[in-house]
Amino acid sequence: MPVKVEIIGLEGFPEIKKGDDIGDLIVSIAEKNGVGIEDGDIIVVKSKIVSKAEGRIVNLNKVNPSPDAMRLAEITGKDPRLVEVILWETIEVVKATRRHLIVKNKQGMVCANAGVDRSNVAGRSDIVILLPEDPDESARKIVEKIRELTGKKVAVIITDTYGRPLRNGQVDMAIGLYGIKPFKDYRGKLDLKGYRLRVKRIAMADALAATSELVTVNGSEGIPVAIIRGLNYEEGEGKASELNMPEDRWLFK
Protein backbone atom coordinates (compact mmCIF):
# COMPACT_ATOMS: atom_id res chain seq x y z
CA MET A 1 0.00 0.00 0.00
CA PRO A 2 1.47 3.36 -0.97
CA VAL A 3 1.62 6.28 1.44
CA LYS A 4 -0.51 9.14 0.13
CA VAL A 5 -0.54 12.80 1.09
CA GLU A 6 -2.66 15.44 -0.59
CA ILE A 7 -1.86 19.13 -1.15
CA ILE A 8 -4.95 21.26 -1.64
CA GLY A 9 -4.72 24.89 -2.76
CA LEU A 10 -7.75 26.92 -1.70
CA GLU A 11 -9.16 29.19 -4.41
CA GLY A 12 -11.26 32.28 -3.87
CA PHE A 13 -9.57 34.32 -1.12
CA PRO A 14 -10.61 37.97 -1.20
CA GLU A 15 -8.13 40.84 -0.83
CA ILE A 16 -7.37 40.83 2.90
CA LYS A 17 -8.02 43.97 4.98
CA LYS A 18 -6.99 44.93 8.50
CA GLY A 19 -9.22 43.18 11.00
CA ASP A 20 -10.14 40.23 8.78
CA ASP A 21 -10.13 36.91 10.63
CA ILE A 22 -7.88 34.48 8.74
CA GLY A 23 -9.11 31.39 10.64
CA ASP A 24 -12.68 32.30 9.84
CA LEU A 25 -11.88 32.84 6.15
CA ILE A 26 -10.00 29.53 5.88
CA VAL A 27 -12.98 27.62 7.25
CA SER A 28 -15.54 29.27 4.95
CA ILE A 29 -13.33 29.10 1.85
CA ALA A 30 -12.39 25.46 2.50
CA GLU A 31 -16.13 24.79 2.68
CA LYS A 32 -16.77 26.63 -0.62
CA ASN A 33 -13.92 24.68 -2.21
CA GLY A 34 -15.73 21.50 -1.23
CA VAL A 35 -12.86 20.14 0.85
CA GLY A 36 -13.75 21.37 4.35
CA ILE A 37 -11.35 21.01 7.26
CA GLU A 38 -10.39 17.60 8.67
CA ASP A 39 -8.66 16.46 11.83
CA GLY A 40 -4.90 16.31 11.25
CA ASP A 41 -4.86 18.84 8.41
CA ILE A 42 -1.74 20.98 8.24
CA ILE A 43 -2.76 24.39 7.01
CA VAL A 44 0.04 26.40 5.42
CA VAL A 45 -0.63 30.13 5.21
CA LYS A 46 1.38 32.81 3.34
CA SER A 47 2.49 35.43 5.85
CA LYS A 48 1.32 38.25 3.62
CA ILE A 49 -2.36 37.69 4.30
CA VAL A 50 -1.67 37.38 8.03
CA SER A 51 0.28 40.66 7.96
CA LYS A 52 -2.54 42.44 6.17
CA ALA A 53 -5.16 41.13 8.59
CA GLU A 54 -2.97 42.33 11.46
CA GLY A 55 -2.51 45.76 9.89
CA ARG A 56 1.26 45.35 9.53
CA ILE A 57 1.40 47.95 6.77
CA VAL A 58 3.40 51.17 6.72
CA ASN A 59 3.14 54.21 4.45
CA LEU A 60 6.70 55.30 3.63
CA ASN A 61 5.54 58.89 3.26
CA LYS A 62 5.07 58.98 7.02
CA VAL A 63 8.52 57.57 7.81
CA ASN A 64 11.50 59.74 8.84
CA PRO A 65 14.73 57.88 8.26
CA SER A 66 17.24 57.90 11.13
CA PRO A 67 20.95 58.59 10.56
CA ASP A 68 21.61 54.81 10.68
CA ALA A 69 18.98 54.26 7.98
CA MET A 70 20.49 57.04 5.85
CA ARG A 71 23.93 55.49 6.13
CA LEU A 72 22.71 51.98 5.21
CA ALA A 73 20.61 53.41 2.36
CA GLU A 74 23.77 55.00 0.99
CA ILE A 75 25.61 51.65 1.10
CA THR A 76 22.81 49.51 -0.31
CA GLY A 77 21.22 51.95 -2.77
CA LYS A 78 17.83 51.42 -1.12
CA ASP A 79 15.17 54.00 -0.21
CA PRO A 80 16.19 55.42 3.23
CA ARG A 81 12.55 55.28 4.41
CA LEU A 82 12.39 51.58 3.50
CA VAL A 83 15.69 50.98 5.33
CA GLU A 84 14.25 52.76 8.38
CA VAL A 85 11.28 50.35 8.44
CA ILE A 86 13.64 47.40 7.96
CA LEU A 87 15.61 48.60 11.01
CA TRP A 88 12.42 48.63 13.11
CA GLU A 89 12.22 44.90 12.42
CA THR A 90 15.93 44.21 12.94
CA ILE A 91 17.97 42.94 15.88
CA GLU A 92 21.30 43.03 14.07
CA VAL A 93 22.59 44.07 10.65
CA VAL A 94 24.50 41.04 9.35
CA LYS A 95 25.66 42.28 5.95
CA ALA A 96 25.15 45.44 3.89
CA THR A 97 26.40 45.43 0.31
CA ARG A 98 25.65 47.48 -2.78
CA ARG A 99 22.42 45.57 -3.41
CA HIS A 100 21.69 43.57 -0.30
CA LEU A 101 20.72 44.33 3.27
CA ILE A 102 20.89 41.11 5.25
CA VAL A 103 19.74 41.32 8.86
CA LYS A 104 18.72 39.17 11.78
CA ASN A 105 15.07 40.05 12.25
CA LYS A 106 13.09 40.19 15.47
CA GLN A 107 12.27 36.47 15.23
CA GLY A 108 15.98 35.68 14.94
CA MET A 109 15.91 34.79 11.26
CA VAL A 110 18.73 35.95 9.02
CA CYS A 111 17.14 37.25 5.84
CA ALA A 112 17.08 40.07 3.31
CA ASN A 113 15.26 43.28 4.34
CA ALA A 114 13.84 41.71 7.53
CA GLY A 115 11.07 40.36 5.33
CA VAL A 116 9.75 43.87 4.67
CA ASP A 117 8.09 43.77 1.26
CA ARG A 118 7.37 46.67 -1.04
CA SER A 119 5.45 44.89 -3.78
CA ASN A 120 1.90 43.69 -3.90
CA VAL A 121 0.26 46.13 -1.52
CA ALA A 122 -2.94 47.64 -2.86
CA GLY A 123 -1.39 49.19 -5.96
CA ARG A 124 0.70 51.78 -4.07
CA SER A 125 4.47 51.85 -4.25
CA ASP A 126 4.91 53.87 -1.03
CA ILE A 127 3.20 51.16 1.01
CA VAL A 128 5.27 48.36 2.55
CA ILE A 129 4.24 45.27 4.41
CA LEU A 130 5.98 43.89 7.49
CA LEU A 131 6.02 40.30 8.74
CA PRO A 132 3.50 39.44 11.46
CA GLU A 133 4.64 40.71 14.87
CA ASP A 134 4.66 37.21 16.39
CA PRO A 135 4.03 34.57 13.72
CA ASP A 136 3.80 31.63 16.17
CA GLU A 137 1.07 33.52 18.01
CA SER A 138 -0.67 34.29 14.70
CA ALA A 139 -0.58 30.55 13.91
CA ARG A 140 -2.00 29.71 17.34
CA LYS A 141 -4.94 32.06 16.82
CA ILE A 142 -5.77 30.47 13.48
CA VAL A 143 -5.60 26.95 14.98
CA GLU A 144 -7.89 27.96 17.82
CA LYS A 145 -10.39 29.75 15.61
CA ILE A 146 -10.61 26.69 13.35
CA ARG A 147 -11.10 24.48 16.41
CA GLU A 148 -13.83 26.79 17.68
CA LEU A 149 -15.68 26.87 14.34
CA THR A 150 -15.31 23.25 13.24
CA GLY A 151 -14.22 21.19 16.26
CA LYS A 152 -11.28 19.96 14.15
CA LYS A 153 -7.72 19.77 15.42
CA VAL A 154 -5.27 21.15 12.89
CA ALA A 155 -1.73 22.50 12.75
CA VAL A 156 -0.84 25.81 11.12
CA ILE A 157 2.42 26.91 9.50
CA ILE A 158 2.98 30.50 8.39
CA THR A 159 5.49 30.96 5.57
CA ASP A 160 7.45 33.58 3.73
CA THR A 161 9.57 33.35 0.58
CA TYR A 162 13.35 33.64 0.91
CA GLY A 163 16.55 33.42 -1.04
CA ARG A 164 19.20 31.07 0.30
CA PRO A 165 22.95 31.34 0.77
CA LEU A 166 24.86 29.28 -1.85
CA ARG A 167 21.73 28.19 -3.72
CA ASN A 168 19.90 29.95 -6.56
CA GLY A 169 16.17 30.56 -6.50
CA GLN A 170 13.77 31.19 -3.67
CA VAL A 171 11.78 28.81 -1.50
CA ASP A 172 9.16 29.23 1.19
CA MET A 173 10.25 28.69 4.76
CA ALA A 174 8.34 28.44 8.03
CA ILE A 175 8.31 31.63 10.11
CA GLY A 176 5.49 30.67 12.47
CA LEU A 177 3.84 27.46 13.56
CA TYR A 178 1.45 25.93 16.05
CA GLY A 179 0.33 22.34 16.72
CA ILE A 180 3.30 20.73 14.97
CA LYS A 181 6.97 20.36 15.88
CA PRO A 182 9.43 22.20 13.64
CA PHE A 183 11.67 19.12 13.29
CA LYS A 184 11.35 15.42 12.80
CA ASP A 185 14.12 14.20 15.03
CA TYR A 186 16.20 11.10 14.33
CA ARG A 187 19.13 11.92 16.58
CA GLY A 188 20.35 8.86 18.41
CA LYS A 189 18.23 6.52 16.30
CA LEU A 190 19.63 3.64 14.27
CA ASP A 191 18.69 2.40 10.85
CA LEU A 192 17.49 -1.10 9.99
CA LYS A 193 21.07 -2.39 10.01
CA GLY A 194 22.00 -0.83 13.34
CA TYR A 195 23.89 2.16 11.93
CA ARG A 196 23.66 5.70 13.17
CA LEU A 197 21.47 7.60 10.72
CA ARG A 198 23.16 10.24 8.62
CA VAL A 199 19.91 12.19 8.62
CA LYS A 200 19.74 13.70 12.06
CA ARG A 201 16.91 16.15 12.19
CA ILE A 202 14.65 16.98 9.28
CA ALA A 203 13.40 20.58 9.14
CA MET A 204 9.87 19.33 8.64
CA ALA A 205 8.19 22.74 8.94
CA ASP A 206 10.41 24.08 6.16
CA ALA A 207 9.68 20.98 4.04
CA LEU A 208 5.96 21.63 4.52
CA ALA A 209 6.42 25.31 3.64
CA ALA A 210 8.18 24.28 0.41
CA THR A 211 5.47 21.72 -0.28
CA SER A 212 2.78 24.40 -0.12
CA GLU A 213 4.49 26.23 -2.98
CA LEU A 214 3.35 23.53 -5.39
CA VAL A 215 -0.13 25.04 -5.15
CA THR A 216 0.48 28.59 -3.87
CA VAL A 217 3.47 29.59 -5.95
CA ASN A 218 2.63 32.56 -8.09
CA GLY A 219 3.81 35.59 -6.17
CA SER A 220 0.27 36.96 -6.17
CA GLU A 221 -2.52 36.43 -3.72
CA GLY A 222 -4.26 33.90 -5.94
CA ILE A 223 -3.81 30.98 -3.57
CA PRO A 224 -2.45 32.06 -0.18
CA VAL A 225 -3.46 28.88 1.71
CA ALA A 226 -2.67 25.20 1.19
CA ILE A 227 -4.04 22.29 3.16
CA ILE A 228 -1.70 19.30 3.51
CA ARG A 229 -3.88 16.29 4.24
CA GLY A 230 -3.02 12.75 5.17
CA LEU A 231 0.41 13.29 6.71
CA ASN A 232 1.16 11.45 9.92
CA TYR A 233 3.06 14.26 11.64
CA GLU A 234 4.36 14.92 15.13
CA GLU A 235 2.05 17.15 17.09
CA GLY A 236 3.56 19.13 19.90
CA GLU A 237 5.03 22.32 21.18
CA GLY A 238 7.57 24.27 19.27
CA LYS A 239 8.57 27.59 17.80
CA ALA A 240 9.49 28.41 14.24
CA SER A 241 12.51 30.31 15.59
CA GLU A 242 14.10 26.96 16.55
CA LEU A 243 14.81 26.66 12.80
CA ASN A 244 17.23 29.58 13.04
CA MET A 245 20.80 28.41 13.50
CA PRO A 246 22.53 30.11 16.44
CA GLU A 247 25.32 32.42 15.32
CA ASP A 248 28.05 30.39 17.01
CA ARG A 249 27.26 27.51 14.67
CA TRP A 250 27.43 29.52 11.42
CA LEU A 251 30.18 28.18 9.17
CA PHE A 252 29.81 31.09 6.76
CA LYS A 253 29.99 34.66 7.99
Add this chain to the structure above:
Amino acid sequence: MPVKVEIIGLEGFPEIKKGDDIGDLIVSIAEKNGVGIEDGDIIVVKSKIVSKAEGRIVNLNKVNPSPDAMRLAEITGKDPRLVEVILWETIEVVKATRRHLIVKNKQGMVCANAGVDRSNVAGRSDIVILLPEDPDESARKIVEKIRELTGKKVAVIITDTYGRPLRNGQVDMAIGLYGIKPFKDYRGKLDLKGYRLRVKRIAMADALAATSELVTVNGSEGIPVAIIRGLNYEEGEGKASELNMPEDRWLFK
Protein backbone atom coordinates in the same frame (compact mmCIF):
# COMPACT_ATOMS: atom_id res chain seq x y z
CA MET B 1 -12.44 24.46 -7.39
CA PRO B 2 -9.34 23.75 -5.31
CA VAL B 3 -6.00 22.86 -6.89
CA LYS B 4 -4.98 19.34 -5.85
CA VAL B 5 -1.62 17.63 -6.01
CA GLU B 6 -0.91 14.16 -4.68
CA ILE B 7 2.30 12.81 -3.14
CA ILE B 8 2.57 9.05 -3.33
CA GLY B 9 5.29 7.15 -1.49
CA LEU B 10 6.05 3.78 -3.09
CA GLU B 11 6.39 0.89 -0.65
CA GLY B 12 8.26 -2.34 -1.23
CA PHE B 13 11.62 -1.43 -2.76
CA PRO B 14 14.19 -4.19 -2.30
CA GLU B 15 17.77 -3.53 -1.21
CA ILE B 16 19.38 -2.14 -4.36
CA LYS B 17 22.43 -3.87 -5.85
CA LYS B 18 24.91 -2.79 -8.51
CA GLY B 19 23.37 -3.25 -11.94
CA ASP B 20 19.73 -2.96 -10.82
CA ASP B 21 17.63 -0.86 -13.19
CA ILE B 22 15.91 1.88 -11.18
CA GLY B 23 13.47 2.84 -13.95
CA ASP B 24 12.41 -0.77 -14.29
CA LEU B 25 11.93 -1.13 -10.52
CA ILE B 26 9.89 2.09 -10.29
CA VAL B 27 7.48 0.86 -12.97
CA SER B 28 6.98 -2.57 -11.42
CA ILE B 29 6.70 -1.28 -7.84
CA ALA B 30 4.29 1.51 -8.83
CA GLU B 31 2.20 -1.22 -10.44
CA LYS B 32 2.31 -3.37 -7.28
CA ASN B 33 1.35 -0.31 -5.22
CA GLY B 34 -1.74 0.01 -7.42
CA VAL B 35 -0.91 3.53 -8.58
CA GLY B 36 0.97 2.86 -11.84
CA ILE B 37 2.69 5.63 -13.75
CA GLU B 38 0.76 8.48 -15.40
CA ASP B 39 1.66 11.16 -17.93
CA GLY B 40 2.94 14.24 -16.11
CA ASP B 41 4.09 12.38 -12.99
CA ILE B 42 7.15 13.85 -11.31
CA ILE B 43 9.13 10.98 -9.85
CA VAL B 44 11.44 11.96 -7.02
CA VAL B 45 14.20 9.44 -6.29
CA LYS B 46 16.64 9.38 -3.35
CA SER B 47 20.17 9.45 -4.73
CA LYS B 48 21.23 6.59 -2.52
CA ILE B 49 19.41 3.94 -4.53
CA VAL B 50 20.76 5.41 -7.77
CA SER B 51 24.29 5.35 -6.36
CA LYS B 52 23.94 1.73 -5.34
CA ALA B 53 22.55 0.71 -8.72
CA GLU B 54 25.49 2.48 -10.35
CA GLY B 55 28.01 0.78 -8.06
CA ARG B 56 29.18 4.04 -6.50
CA ILE B 57 30.44 2.27 -3.40
CA VAL B 58 33.96 2.27 -1.99
CA ASN B 59 35.57 0.03 0.60
CA LEU B 60 37.72 2.28 2.80
CA ASN B 61 40.09 -0.60 3.49
CA LYS B 62 41.27 -0.29 -0.11
CA VAL B 63 41.87 3.47 0.08
CA ASN B 64 45.33 5.02 0.60
CA PRO B 65 44.96 8.57 1.90
CA SER B 66 47.05 11.23 0.15
CA PRO B 67 49.04 13.85 2.11
CA ASP B 68 46.21 16.37 1.45
CA ALA B 69 43.68 13.93 2.89
CA MET B 70 45.92 13.33 5.94
CA ARG B 71 46.20 17.05 6.56
CA LEU B 72 42.41 17.64 6.26
CA ALA B 73 41.71 14.60 8.42
CA GLU B 74 43.92 16.13 11.10
CA ILE B 75 41.95 19.42 10.97
CA THR B 76 38.47 17.89 10.83
CA GLY B 77 38.94 14.83 13.01
CA LYS B 78 37.64 12.59 10.23
CA ASP B 79 38.95 9.23 9.00
CA PRO B 80 41.79 10.03 6.51
CA ARG B 81 40.51 7.33 4.15
CA LEU B 82 37.05 8.92 4.15
CA VAL B 83 38.61 12.33 3.50
CA GLU B 84 40.54 10.84 0.56
CA VAL B 85 37.27 9.61 -1.00
CA ILE B 86 35.67 13.02 -0.36
CA LEU B 87 38.58 14.65 -2.22
CA TRP B 88 37.96 12.38 -5.23
CA GLU B 89 34.52 14.01 -5.44
CA THR B 90 35.73 17.55 -4.77
CA ILE B 91 36.58 20.51 -7.02
CA GLU B 92 37.46 22.88 -4.18
CA VAL B 93 37.69 22.73 -0.38
CA VAL B 94 35.54 25.63 0.85
CA LYS B 95 35.88 25.25 4.61
CA ALA B 96 37.56 22.79 6.96
CA THR B 97 36.85 23.11 10.68
CA ARG B 98 37.14 20.82 13.68
CA ARG B 99 33.96 18.98 12.74
CA HIS B 100 33.07 20.02 9.21
CA LEU B 101 34.54 19.53 5.76
CA ILE B 102 32.62 21.75 3.35
CA VAL B 103 33.54 21.39 -0.30
CA LYS B 104 32.34 22.25 -3.75
CA ASN B 105 31.65 18.86 -5.29
CA LYS B 106 32.05 17.77 -8.90
CA GLN B 107 28.52 18.95 -9.72
CA GLY B 108 29.36 22.41 -8.33
CA MET B 109 27.30 22.06 -5.16
CA VAL B 110 28.69 23.36 -1.89
CA CYS B 111 27.99 20.72 0.73
CA ALA B 112 29.44 18.70 3.60
CA ASN B 113 31.67 15.76 2.68
CA ALA B 114 30.86 16.02 -1.05
CA GLY B 115 27.78 13.95 -0.28
CA VAL B 116 29.90 10.91 0.60
CA ASP B 117 27.92 8.89 3.11
CA ARG B 118 29.20 6.34 5.55
CA SER B 119 25.93 5.09 7.01
CA ASN B 120 23.37 2.72 5.63
CA VAL B 121 25.53 0.59 3.41
CA ALA B 122 24.96 -3.14 3.83
CA GLY B 123 25.83 -3.22 7.51
CA ARG B 124 29.53 -2.44 7.05
CA SER B 125 31.14 0.63 8.56
CA ASP B 126 34.14 0.58 6.19
CA ILE B 127 31.86 0.98 3.17
CA VAL B 128 30.97 4.45 1.90
CA ILE B 129 28.59 5.55 -0.81
CA LEU B 130 29.27 8.34 -3.30
CA LEU B 131 26.75 10.47 -5.17
CA PRO B 132 25.88 9.34 -8.70
CA GLU B 133 28.62 10.34 -11.17
CA ASP B 134 26.24 12.47 -13.27
CA PRO B 135 22.84 12.77 -11.57
CA ASP B 136 21.15 14.59 -14.49
CA GLU B 137 22.17 11.72 -16.74
CA SER B 138 20.92 9.18 -14.16
CA ALA B 139 17.58 11.04 -14.17
CA ARG B 140 17.48 10.98 -17.98
CA LYS B 141 17.98 7.22 -18.05
CA ILE B 142 15.14 6.66 -15.59
CA VAL B 143 12.80 8.93 -17.62
CA GLU B 144 13.63 7.06 -20.81
CA LYS B 145 13.30 3.62 -19.31
CA ILE B 146 9.87 4.54 -17.92
CA ARG B 147 8.89 5.89 -21.36
CA GLU B 148 10.05 2.68 -22.97
CA LEU B 149 8.17 0.43 -20.55
CA THR B 150 4.92 2.39 -20.14
CA GLY B 151 4.73 4.97 -22.95
CA LYS B 152 4.25 7.63 -20.24
CA LYS B 153 6.06 10.94 -20.23
CA VAL B 154 7.39 11.75 -16.77
CA ALA B 155 9.99 13.99 -15.14
CA VAL B 156 12.56 12.68 -12.67
CA ILE B 157 14.31 14.51 -9.83
CA ILE B 158 17.16 12.90 -7.89
CA THR B 159 17.65 14.19 -4.35
CA ASP B 160 20.04 14.11 -1.45
CA THR B 161 19.68 15.35 2.12
CA TYR B 162 21.65 18.43 3.20
CA GLY B 163 22.15 20.81 6.06
CA ARG B 164 21.81 24.52 5.27
CA PRO B 165 23.82 27.58 6.21
CA LEU B 166 22.01 29.71 8.86
CA ARG B 167 19.12 27.28 9.26
CA ASN B 168 18.80 24.28 11.57
CA GLY B 169 17.73 20.86 10.36
CA GLN B 170 18.19 19.11 7.04
CA VAL B 171 16.10 19.12 3.90
CA ASP B 172 16.25 17.26 0.59
CA MET B 173 17.53 19.17 -2.41
CA ALA B 174 17.62 18.36 -6.11
CA ILE B 175 20.99 17.10 -7.37
CA GLY B 176 19.81 15.73 -10.71
CA LEU B 177 16.80 16.23 -12.95
CA TYR B 178 15.35 15.52 -16.37
CA GLY B 179 12.13 16.58 -18.09
CA ILE B 180 11.46 19.55 -15.78
CA LYS B 181 13.05 22.97 -15.43
CA PRO B 182 14.86 23.62 -12.13
CA PHE B 183 13.13 27.01 -11.67
CA LYS B 184 9.73 28.55 -12.07
CA ASP B 185 10.69 31.96 -13.38
CA TYR B 186 8.77 35.15 -12.63
CA ARG B 187 11.50 37.63 -13.51
CA GLY B 188 10.14 40.60 -15.38
CA LYS B 189 6.54 39.63 -14.66
CA LEU B 190 4.05 41.90 -12.90
CA ASP B 191 1.42 41.09 -10.35
CA LEU B 192 -2.30 41.76 -10.71
CA LYS B 193 -1.79 45.38 -9.70
CA GLY B 194 1.07 46.04 -12.11
CA TYR B 195 3.89 45.76 -9.55
CA ARG B 196 7.13 43.95 -10.07
CA LEU B 197 6.89 40.65 -8.23
CA ARG B 198 9.08 40.25 -5.18
CA VAL B 199 9.28 36.54 -5.93
CA LYS B 200 11.70 36.28 -8.80
CA ARG B 201 12.54 32.70 -9.42
CA ILE B 202 11.26 29.79 -7.39
CA ALA B 203 13.66 26.86 -6.95
CA MET B 204 10.91 24.46 -7.98
CA ALA B 205 13.14 21.37 -8.16
CA ASP B 206 14.24 21.96 -4.56
CA ALA B 207 10.62 22.52 -3.50
CA LEU B 208 9.71 19.18 -5.11
CA ALA B 209 12.67 17.50 -3.39
CA ALA B 210 11.46 18.85 -0.04
CA THR B 211 7.91 17.76 -0.86
CA SER B 212 9.04 14.18 -1.41
CA GLU B 213 10.29 14.09 2.18
CA LEU B 214 6.74 14.03 3.45
CA VAL B 215 6.56 10.40 2.33
CA THR B 216 10.21 9.33 2.10
CA VAL B 217 11.63 10.86 5.24
CA ASN B 218 13.11 8.23 7.48
CA GLY B 219 16.76 8.07 6.62
CA SER B 220 16.38 4.41 5.71
CA GLU B 221 15.51 2.82 2.41
CA GLY B 222 11.91 2.24 3.42
CA ILE B 223 10.47 4.60 0.80
CA PRO B 224 13.13 5.85 -1.61
CA VAL B 225 10.72 7.03 -4.33
CA ALA B 226 7.81 9.48 -4.32
CA ILE B 227 5.47 10.22 -7.20
CA ILE B 228 4.12 13.79 -7.30
CA ARG B 229 0.95 13.66 -9.35
CA GLY B 230 -1.33 16.41 -10.64
CA LEU B 231 1.15 19.30 -10.73
CA ASN B 232 1.05 21.52 -13.79
CA TYR B 233 4.80 22.01 -14.13
CA GLU B 234 7.12 23.45 -16.74
CA GLU B 235 8.68 20.78 -18.87
CA GLY B 236 11.93 21.57 -20.55
CA GLU B 237 15.67 21.41 -20.55
CA GLY B 238 17.75 22.16 -17.52
CA LYS B 239 20.42 20.96 -15.16
CA ALA B 240 20.27 20.59 -11.40
CA SER B 241 23.61 22.40 -11.23
CA GLU B 242 21.82 25.64 -12.22
CA LEU B 243 20.60 25.63 -8.60
CA ASN B 244 24.16 26.20 -7.39
CA MET B 245 24.88 29.87 -6.79
CA PRO B 246 28.06 31.03 -8.53
CA GLU B 247 30.80 31.94 -6.08
CA ASP B 248 30.87 35.63 -7.08
CA ARG B 249 27.31 35.97 -5.77
CA TRP B 250 27.93 34.43 -2.36
CA LEU B 251 27.22 36.94 0.38
CA PHE B 252 28.63 34.65 3.07
CA LYS B 253 32.09 33.21 2.72
